[in-house]
Amino acid sequence: QSVLTQPPSxxxxxxxxxxxxxxGSSSNIGxxxxxxxxxxxxxxxxxxxxxxxxxxxxxxxxxxGSKSGTSASLAISGLxxxxxxxxxxxxWDDSLSGPVVFGGGTKLTVL
Amino acid sequence: QVQLQESGPGLVxxxxxxxxxxxxxxxxVSSDSYYWSWIRQPPGRGLEWIGYxxxxxxxxxxxxxxxxxxxxxxxxxxxxxxxxSSVTAADTAVYYCARQLAAAAHFDYxxxxxxxxxxx
Numbered sequence: 001q002s003v004l005t006q007p008p009s010x011x012x013x014x015x016x017x018x019x020x021x022x023x024g025s026s027s028n029i030g031x032x033x034x035x036x037x038x039x040x041x042x043x044x045x046x047x048x049x050x051x052x053x054x055x056x057x058x059x060x061x062x063x064x065g066s067k068s069g070t071s072a073s074l075a076i077s078g079l080x081x082x083x084x085x086x087x088x089x090x091x092w093d094d095s096l097s098g099p100v101v102f103g104g105g106t107k108l109t110v111l
Numbered sequence: 112q113v114q115l116q117e118s119g120p121g122l123v124x125x126x127x128x129x130x131x132x133x134x135x136x137x138x139x140v141s142s143d144s145y146y147w148s149w150i151r152q153p154p155g156r157g158l159e160w161i162g163y164x165x166x167x168x169x170x171x172x173x174x175x176x177x178x179x180x181x182x183x184x185x186x187x188x189x190x191x192x193x194x195x196s197s198v199t200a201a202d203t204a205v206y207y208c209a210r211q212l213a214a215a216a217h218f219d220y221x222x223x224x225x226x227x228x229x230x231x
Contacts, residue, residue, distance in 0.1 A: 002157060035216045037158075044207055044221040045158065056219070088158055090216040096174055100148075100160040100216050 003028065004089050004103035011109040017077040020106045022089035024070050028101055032092040034072040036065055039086040039105075048087070049074060076108075084110045113138040115208050115222035123202075123229050129195040133208030133222060140189050141166045146211040147191045148218065149182060151204040159204075163211055164191055198229045 005023040012018040022034065036049035047056050049065035052072065064075045076083055089103040119131035133147070140147055146163035153159075162172035164182045172180045176195070184191040195202060205226050209218040 033215060033217075035218075037218070044224050045218070046221070047217070047219050050215075050217050090158075090160075090218075092214065092216050099171055100163075100173075100211075102158045102160060102216075105157040 002104040003093060003097045003101035004091060006087075006089060006103035006106045008104065009107050009109065011111055012076075012079045013111050014079055014081065016079045017075060018079060018108065019076075020074045020087050020089075020108070022072045022074070022103050024072075024091060024101075025095075026070060027095035028070075028091040028093040028098070029067065029072055030070040031094060034065065034067050035090045036063075036074045037088045037090065039088065041085070045088065079110055081110050084108055113210060113220040115210065115220055117206060117208050117222045117225040119225065119227070121226060121228060123198055123227060124231050125199055125229055126197055129193070129198050129202060129206075129227055129229070131193045131206055131208075131225065131227070132190055133192070134188075134190045135210075136189070138210070138220075139186075140184055140191060141186045144213055146171075146213055147182075147184065148209045148211045149193045150207045150209055150218070152207070152224075153201075153204040161193065161195075161206075165213070200229050203227065203229045 033051045037045040038048045039045040052067040053065040093101045148163040149161040181194040205224040207224045208222045210220040
Protein backbone atom coordinates (compact mmCIF):
# COMPACT_ATOMS: atom_id res chain seq x y z
CA GLN A 1 0.00 0.00 0.00
CA SER A 2 1.68 3.19 -1.22
CA VAL A 3 1.59 6.38 0.83
CA LEU A 4 0.69 8.41 -2.28
CA THR A 5 -2.36 7.21 -4.22
CA GLN A 6 -2.45 7.06 -8.00
CA PRO A 7 -4.93 5.40 -10.36
CA PRO A 8 -3.42 2.13 -11.62
CA SER A 9 -4.18 2.92 -15.23
CA UNK A 10 -4.99 5.70 -17.65
CA UNK A 11 -5.47 5.83 -21.39
CA UNK A 12 -5.92 8.18 -24.30
CA UNK A 13 -5.74 8.43 -28.05
CA UNK A 14 -2.99 10.24 -29.95
CA UNK A 15 -3.36 13.99 -29.72
CA UNK A 16 -5.58 13.81 -26.67
CA UNK A 17 -4.89 15.37 -23.27
CA UNK A 18 -4.72 13.05 -20.28
CA UNK A 19 -4.20 13.71 -16.60
CA UNK A 20 -2.89 11.48 -13.84
CA UNK A 21 -3.70 12.27 -10.24
CA UNK A 22 -1.65 11.76 -7.09
CA UNK A 23 -3.28 12.05 -3.69
CA GLY A 24 -1.42 12.41 -0.42
CA SER A 25 -1.66 14.09 2.94
CA SER A 26 -0.55 17.13 4.88
CA SER A 27 2.77 15.51 5.77
CA ASN A 28 3.85 14.96 2.18
CA ILE A 29 2.14 16.70 -0.75
CA GLY A 30 0.49 19.22 1.54
CA UNK A 31 3.80 20.58 2.79
CA UNK A 32 6.44 19.55 0.26
CA UNK A 33 7.17 19.57 -3.45
CA UNK A 34 5.83 16.88 -5.77
CA UNK A 35 7.97 15.11 -8.35
CA UNK A 36 6.95 13.00 -11.32
CA UNK A 37 8.91 10.19 -12.97
CA UNK A 38 8.39 8.46 -16.30
CA UNK A 39 9.46 4.85 -16.67
CA UNK A 40 9.53 3.47 -20.18
CA UNK A 41 9.38 -0.32 -20.47
CA UNK A 42 12.61 -1.99 -19.38
CA UNK A 43 14.35 1.24 -18.39
CA UNK A 44 15.15 3.19 -15.26
CA UNK A 45 12.78 5.95 -14.18
CA UNK A 46 13.46 9.43 -15.53
CA UNK A 47 12.73 12.71 -13.79
CA UNK A 48 9.83 14.36 -15.63
CA UNK A 49 8.61 17.15 -13.34
CA UNK A 50 10.29 18.63 -10.28
CA UNK A 51 9.12 21.10 -7.65
CA UNK A 52 5.45 20.59 -8.61
CA UNK A 53 5.58 22.11 -12.08
CA UNK A 54 9.15 22.51 -13.33
CA UNK A 55 10.47 20.59 -16.32
CA UNK A 56 14.10 19.45 -16.55
CA UNK A 57 15.94 20.39 -19.69
CA UNK A 58 14.88 18.18 -22.57
CA UNK A 59 11.38 17.36 -21.29
CA UNK A 60 8.77 18.54 -23.80
CA UNK A 61 6.35 21.24 -22.71
CA UNK A 62 3.53 18.78 -23.45
CA UNK A 63 4.16 17.59 -19.91
CA UNK A 64 2.98 19.79 -17.06
CA GLY A 65 2.47 19.41 -13.34
CA SER A 66 0.26 21.09 -10.79
CA LYS A 67 -0.48 20.86 -7.09
CA SER A 68 -3.40 21.90 -4.95
CA GLY A 69 -3.59 21.16 -1.25
CA THR A 70 -2.78 17.50 -0.71
CA SER A 71 -3.19 16.45 -4.33
CA ALA A 72 -1.16 16.81 -7.48
CA SER A 73 -1.67 16.12 -11.17
CA LEU A 74 0.43 15.37 -14.19
CA ALA A 75 -1.02 16.45 -17.53
CA ILE A 76 0.13 15.25 -20.91
CA SER A 77 -1.19 17.12 -23.92
CA GLY A 78 -0.85 16.13 -27.56
CA LEU A 79 -0.50 12.50 -26.50
CA UNK A 80 2.00 10.48 -28.53
CA UNK A 81 2.63 6.76 -28.77
CA UNK A 82 6.02 7.17 -27.14
CA UNK A 83 4.33 8.50 -24.00
CA UNK A 84 3.13 4.99 -23.21
CA UNK A 85 4.88 4.30 -19.94
CA UNK A 86 4.48 4.04 -16.18
CA UNK A 87 4.28 7.32 -14.28
CA UNK A 88 5.12 7.76 -10.62
CA UNK A 89 4.64 10.67 -8.26
CA UNK A 90 6.94 11.18 -5.28
CA UNK A 91 7.29 13.56 -2.38
CA TRP A 92 9.24 14.21 0.75
CA ASP A 93 7.24 13.11 3.80
CA ASP A 94 7.65 14.67 7.23
CA SER A 95 5.93 11.80 9.06
CA LEU A 96 7.21 8.40 10.16
CA SER A 97 6.37 7.07 6.70
CA GLY A 98 9.19 9.03 5.13
CA PRO A 99 11.24 10.75 4.29
CA VAL A 100 10.71 9.72 0.67
CA VAL A 101 7.40 8.27 -0.53
CA PHE A 102 6.26 7.17 -3.98
CA GLY A 103 2.87 6.63 -5.51
CA GLY A 104 1.98 3.17 -6.72
CA GLY A 105 2.36 4.18 -10.33
CA THR A 106 -0.02 4.71 -13.25
CA LYS A 107 0.31 2.74 -16.45
CA LEU A 108 -0.55 5.00 -19.38
CA THR A 109 -1.76 3.29 -22.53
CA VAL A 110 -1.94 5.15 -25.82
CA LEU A 111 -4.81 3.58 -27.75
CA GLN B 112 27.41 13.85 -17.29
CA VAL B 113 26.89 11.91 -14.07
CA GLN B 114 26.68 8.16 -14.46
CA LEU B 115 25.82 5.52 -11.89
CA GLN B 116 26.39 1.78 -12.25
CA GLU B 117 25.17 -0.93 -9.91
CA SER B 118 27.12 -4.12 -9.41
CA GLY B 119 26.74 -7.23 -7.30
CA PRO B 120 25.40 -10.79 -7.29
CA GLY B 121 22.22 -11.41 -9.22
CA LEU B 122 21.23 -14.36 -7.05
CA VAL B 123 21.09 -14.46 -3.26
CA UNK B 124 19.92 -17.31 -1.05
CA UNK B 125 17.09 -16.81 1.45
CA UNK B 126 18.25 -15.62 4.90
CA UNK B 127 21.54 -14.35 3.47
CA UNK B 128 22.67 -10.77 2.93
CA UNK B 129 22.20 -8.91 -0.35
CA UNK B 130 25.17 -6.67 -1.18
CA UNK B 131 25.31 -4.14 -4.00
CA UNK B 132 27.70 -1.35 -4.92
CA UNK B 133 27.04 1.77 -6.97
CA UNK B 134 29.99 3.28 -8.79
CA UNK B 135 29.64 6.96 -9.60
CA UNK B 136 31.42 8.71 -12.45
CA UNK B 137 31.21 12.26 -13.75
CA UNK B 138 30.41 13.54 -10.27
CA UNK B 139 31.59 13.23 -6.70
CA VAL B 140 29.88 11.43 -3.84
CA SER B 141 31.62 14.00 -1.61
CA SER B 142 29.34 16.78 -2.89
CA ASP B 143 27.43 18.52 -0.10
CA SER B 144 24.40 19.07 -2.37
CA TYR B 145 23.31 15.49 -2.83
CA TYR B 146 22.26 12.32 -1.12
CA TRP B 147 23.08 8.96 -2.66
CA SER B 148 20.12 6.63 -2.67
CA TRP B 149 18.91 3.12 -3.27
CA ILE B 150 15.46 2.41 -4.71
CA ARG B 151 13.99 -0.95 -5.65
CA GLN B 152 11.20 -2.27 -7.84
CA PRO B 153 9.79 -5.79 -7.46
CA PRO B 154 8.85 -7.42 -10.78
CA GLY B 155 5.67 -5.86 -12.15
CA ARG B 156 5.30 -3.52 -9.19
CA GLY B 157 6.05 0.05 -8.19
CA LEU B 158 9.06 1.90 -6.83
CA GLU B 159 10.12 1.64 -3.18
CA TRP B 160 12.68 3.98 -1.68
CA ILE B 161 15.17 2.04 0.46
CA GLY B 162 17.38 4.76 1.91
CA TYR B 163 20.09 7.33 1.33
CA UNK B 164 23.51 8.33 2.57
CA UNK B 165 25.19 11.73 2.71
CA UNK B 166 28.90 12.24 2.17
CA UNK B 167 29.36 12.68 5.92
CA UNK B 168 28.10 9.13 6.42
CA UNK B 169 24.73 10.23 7.74
CA UNK B 170 21.95 7.87 6.66
CA UNK B 171 18.17 7.67 6.51
CA UNK B 172 16.23 4.50 5.81
CA UNK B 173 12.71 3.44 4.87
CA UNK B 174 11.05 2.61 8.20
CA UNK B 175 9.76 -0.68 6.79
CA UNK B 176 13.29 -1.86 5.97
CA UNK B 177 15.30 -0.05 8.61
CA UNK B 178 16.11 -3.08 10.75
CA UNK B 179 17.72 -4.89 7.81
CA UNK B 180 19.37 -2.12 5.78
CA UNK B 181 22.85 -0.63 5.90
CA UNK B 182 24.10 1.92 3.38
CA UNK B 183 27.75 2.94 3.41
CA UNK B 184 29.93 5.28 1.37
CA UNK B 185 33.54 5.17 0.19
CA UNK B 186 34.58 8.63 -0.92
CA UNK B 187 38.04 7.43 -1.95
CA UNK B 188 36.49 5.07 -4.50
CA UNK B 189 33.58 7.40 -5.34
CA UNK B 190 31.04 4.70 -4.62
CA UNK B 191 28.36 3.75 -2.14
CA UNK B 192 26.92 0.40 -1.13
CA UNK B 193 23.79 -1.35 0.07
CA UNK B 194 23.47 -4.31 2.38
CA UNK B 195 20.11 -5.93 3.06
CA SER B 196 20.14 -8.75 5.55
CA SER B 197 17.89 -11.77 6.11
CA VAL B 198 16.46 -11.61 2.61
CA THR B 199 13.36 -13.48 1.47
CA ALA B 200 11.67 -13.93 -1.88
CA ALA B 201 9.86 -10.64 -1.23
CA ASP B 202 13.20 -8.86 -1.65
CA THR B 203 13.47 -10.00 -5.27
CA ALA B 204 13.55 -6.79 -7.27
CA VAL B 205 15.44 -4.54 -9.62
CA TYR B 206 17.66 -2.40 -7.43
CA TYR B 207 18.52 1.11 -8.60
CA CYS B 208 21.05 3.54 -7.24
CA ALA B 209 20.35 7.22 -7.79
CA ARG B 210 21.57 10.70 -7.02
CA GLN B 211 19.11 12.61 -4.87
CA LEU B 212 18.99 16.34 -4.29
CA ALA B 213 19.30 16.92 -0.57
CA ALA B 214 16.02 17.05 1.36
CA ALA B 215 13.83 16.41 -1.67
CA ALA B 216 12.30 13.50 -3.57
CA HIS B 217 14.33 14.73 -6.52
CA PHE B 218 16.26 11.91 -8.18
CA ASP B 219 18.03 13.34 -11.20
CA TYR B 220 20.43 10.56 -12.18
CA UNK B 221 19.74 6.84 -11.98
CA UNK B 222 21.71 3.70 -12.60
CA UNK B 223 20.36 1.22 -15.13
CA UNK B 224 19.27 -1.10 -12.34
CA UNK B 225 20.26 -4.63 -11.46
CA UNK B 226 17.93 -7.56 -10.90
CA UNK B 227 18.52 -9.44 -7.68
CA UNK B 228 16.66 -12.71 -7.26
CA UNK B 229 16.31 -14.35 -3.87
CA UNK B 230 16.10 -18.09 -4.32
CA UNK B 231 17.71 -21.25 -3.05
